[in-house]
Amino acid sequence: MKVIVLFVFVLGALSAAGEEFFVKVGGKVTLNCGVNSYRRSVQWSHGNDFLHSVDQRGFTRKGTVDLARRSLVRQTNLEISSVTETDAGNFKCLVDGTRHEHSLSVVSVWVNSSSVLKLNDEATLQCEVKGQPQSCEVKWKSPNTDSPTNPSKVQLKPVTTSHNGAWECIVTCGSNKFSESLTITVQEPTTTTTTTKSPSKPNGKSSNNDASPRLLGLAWWVWVAIGVGCLVAILLMVCVIVLCMRVRRRKKRFLKMKGQQRPRHKKYCQCDHPTAAAKPKQGRRREKPSALPLHPA
Numbered sequence: 001m002k003v004i005v006l007f008v009f010v011l012g013a014l015s016a017a018g019e020e021f022f023v024k025v026g027g028k029v030t031l032n033c034g035v036n037s038y039r040r041s042v043q044w045s046h047g048n049d050f051l052h053s054v055d056q057r058g059f060t061r062k063g064t065v066d067l068a069r070r071s072l073v074r075q076t077n078l079e080i081s082s083v084t085e086t087d088a089g090n091f092k093c094l095v096d097g098t099r100h101e102h103s104l105s106v107v108s109v110w111v112n113s114s115s116v117l118k119l120n121d122e123a124t125l126q127c128e129v130k131g132q133p134q135s136c137e138v139k140w141k142s143p144n145t146d147s148p149t150n151p152s153k154v155q156l157k158p159v160t161t162s163h164n165g166a167w168e169c170i171v172t173c174g175s176n177k178f179s180e181s182l183t184i185t186v187q188e189p190t191t192t193t194t195t196t197k198s199p200s201k202p203n204g205k206s207s208n209n210d211a212s213p214r215l216l217g218l219a220w221w222v223w224v225a226i227g228v229g230c231l232v233a234i235l236l237m238v239c240v241i242v243l244c245m246r247v248r249r250r251k252k253r254f255l256k257m258k259g260q261q262r263p264r265h266k267k268y269c270q271c272d273h274p275t276a277a278a279k280p281k282q283g284r285r286r287e288k289p290s291a292l293p294l295h296p297a
């Protein structure tokens, strides 16, 4: 057990050398302090700005700078959201009196105009890193190419269809590498409506650009489907009603037939009598049934 604790301490001491973190503007990042737990207190600061402190009783203190509002301490780590360029720089985490220093680099990529460009427009793609103490190599990889061949500032002059797609800025600072992508949409001239609409579809998730006519916000085929569905439902109902009626009628007829069977049998019986035509004898129906069970044998 002691060996493991010692091992953890050695690991902690090694990582105390400082880590370099990268994040894009607007993104979210977790800065690992370097040790996983504390006994007395944790304190984070950014440059000279105090951010947070937490002690073992759960007592917390928060700095007044903007970054303190966008960040929080989880165990010993600092979570920052909605990163801005000014968040770049040195961070210090003080755990039980031991300092761990880290650096955060913030990468931003942008087009000087809109990311939706027209053919023959002119535009500049830029990629920048803030907060790196050492110099970094910053290059752009254009869509459909394998290696970053462009500098940190790419001029699209003029914009062509080959510029359409995901560009990637690759930042290399010593042994650290970070990449951030930027999607450029190149629209062709609006002379033909179909060609301009196809490239914008994958980006804008809505399919509202459909050329098909609409009624109450629904496409025509939806109405056709609803109509057909109603028709089928009505037909089914009619079928069921007709079937029910038929079954009921058949039942009635069957019952009627059953009811008629007795007198018929009786008539058979009566036929054996020499005076068959004697109608008044039907009045004696109630007396005769004694002969009925004998007959089917």
Ligand SMILES: *[C@@H]1O[C@H](CO)[C@@H](O)[C@H](O)[C@H]1NC(C)=O
Pocket (backbone or CB within 6 Å): 112, 113, 122, 123, 124, 155, 156, 157
């Ligand atoms: C963007 O940069 C290009 C040059 O690459 C320039 O011609 C154009 O005017 C710039 N657009 C804006 C909005 O600054």
